[in-house]
Amino acid sequence: MGFSASIEKLIEEFEKLPSIGHKTAVRLAFHMLNSSIEDCEQFAKTIVETKKNLKYCSICNNITDSDPCSICANAKRNQEVICVVEDVRDIVQIEKTHEYNGVYHVLNGVISPMNGVGPNDIKLKELMTRIGSGEVKELILATNPNVEGEATAMYISKLVKPFDIKTTRIAHGIPIGGDLEYVDEVTLAKALENRTTL
Numbered sequence: 623m624g625f626s627a628s629i630e631k632l633i634e635e636f637e638k639l640p641s642i643g644h645k646t647a648v649r650l651a652f653h654m655l656n657s658s659i660e661d662c663e664q665f666a667k668t669i670v671e672t673k674k675n676l677k678y679c680s681i682c683n684n685i686t687d688s689d690p691c692s693i694c695a696n697a698k699r700n701q702e703v704i705c706v707v708e709d710v711r712d713i714v715q716i717e718k719t720h721e722y723n724g725v726y727h728v729l730n731g732v733i734s735p736m737n738g739v740g741p742n743d744i745k746l747k748e749l750m751t752r753i754g755s756g757e758v759k760e761l762i763l764a765t766n767p768n769v770e771g772e773a774t775a776m777y778i779s780k781l782v783k784p785f786d787i788k789t790t791r792i793a794h795g796i797p798i799g800g801d802l803e804y805v806d807e808v809t810l811a812k813a814l815e816n817r818t819t820l
Contacts, residue, residue, distance in 0.1 A: 629655070681752070683728035683745050685710045688767065693725055700724045702759040708732050708766060710759065716764065722763070727752065732770040733777055741777060747779070753785050760788040767812065768792040 624630065630653060630718030636647035654662055679691035686692070692701060707713060713726050731744040752758060763778055765771035777788050795813030796805050
């Protein structure tokens with residue numbers, strides 16, 4: 623026996639979320655149904671308000687509720703170093719390390735001819751404008767270590783060569799706690815290529 627049409631519709635809406643399968647969608651739907659009407663209204667209100675209030679930072683393209691974002695506006699951050707990332711979520715991961723004190727530039731994607739995404743479809747023009755200001759001393763390319771991420775990093779490194787700024791790429795290789803026996807050949811090759819002096 624199936625659920626009522628209203629419950630089915632709620633389940634379908636949850637299934638539209640990334641990484642949510644049918645079973646998880648059913649659990650989420652029934653969690654909401656078992657919640658108070660006030661909690662459900664607050665949940666819906668928060669989603670709508672968040673969607674309405676957030677915007678892109680006019681400097682780095684980070685998602686923010688203030689423009690410029692808190693990172694770009696922070697005078698204690700090193701404005702001379704820009705870490706280039708594919709997605710806003712990458713900023714969160716890098717910030718968790720507490721090791722980086724520069725600013726960011728979010729590309730909002732990578733160059734991927736197979737998916738019809740070219741250099742003009744991501745935020746490269748904005749990056750070049752920032753570099754052209756003459757204030758940037760280093761560019762850290764932190765795109766993902768896959769074909770598209772590598773191609774985008776190489777493309778950017780060629781674009782910025784005339785500006786004579788230090789351009790670095792985040793290292794790739796074996797994770798801490800990893801076991802060589804279980805590491806794939808490509809990762810192991812990158813680890814050997816990116817080896818450092820002790």
